[in-house]
Amino acid sequence: MEHERSAIIELAKNGKTQKEILKLLNIPANRRKFVYRTIRRYNETGEVCDKARSGRPPSVTTPALQKLVRERIRRNPRRSMRKMAQELKVSESSVRKIVKVNLGIVHSEEREFTS
Template sequence: MVAAHPKRQSIIDLHCAGFATKDIVKTLSVPRRTVQRAVKLFKETGGTSDRRRSGRPCSAVTKSNADVIRKRIKRSPQQSIRKMANDLNISEGSGHYAEYTKMISAGVKWRNYSTPLLYM
């Protein structure tokens, strides 16, 4: 998803103060098209937040599910992701993905523990 432009609120404030598009572009050093899109969005919705996106909402790999899986792993490391995913009514793959993304965001470094090849 594309993040909202950080100067969007400033653009709208200047627009409401009566500044023309070219003046806002010069003042904030932003592209003309960015100003035009922000003003158009403001006129259509009355605010500066992004519109709701279409598509299937994410329901399995949520922050709460990832936190539950992480806490369960800390409490009993022997319990399988399959069992945890079954208890949370999510797929096993989503359980693995939720834990993987949580570990990556926590800064866990992955190591390859495969047997090294011996060269003669």
């Protein structure tokens, strides 16, 4: 998306119209507003990157906790998540979220194949 925005700004600086930009970059017509807003944002702020978004910051799944969980799993891959949660004094769901979402580790079950 950043690359696309940069290309839009370069073309606009070179005097291309929004319609020409849409055609040159193969942007669908239903994203006309994206081109318009990108150019307007650049003219107002001088930047094309996204603004900081509001929202609740992570309170438990901090990088430090992620590192601890990663190290414990590295040392013992068969470690119980319940036990790890108790040791780290966080909820089981937080540990599961760190393992699945942040670390990208998924459970791989060994299955017996019958013929």
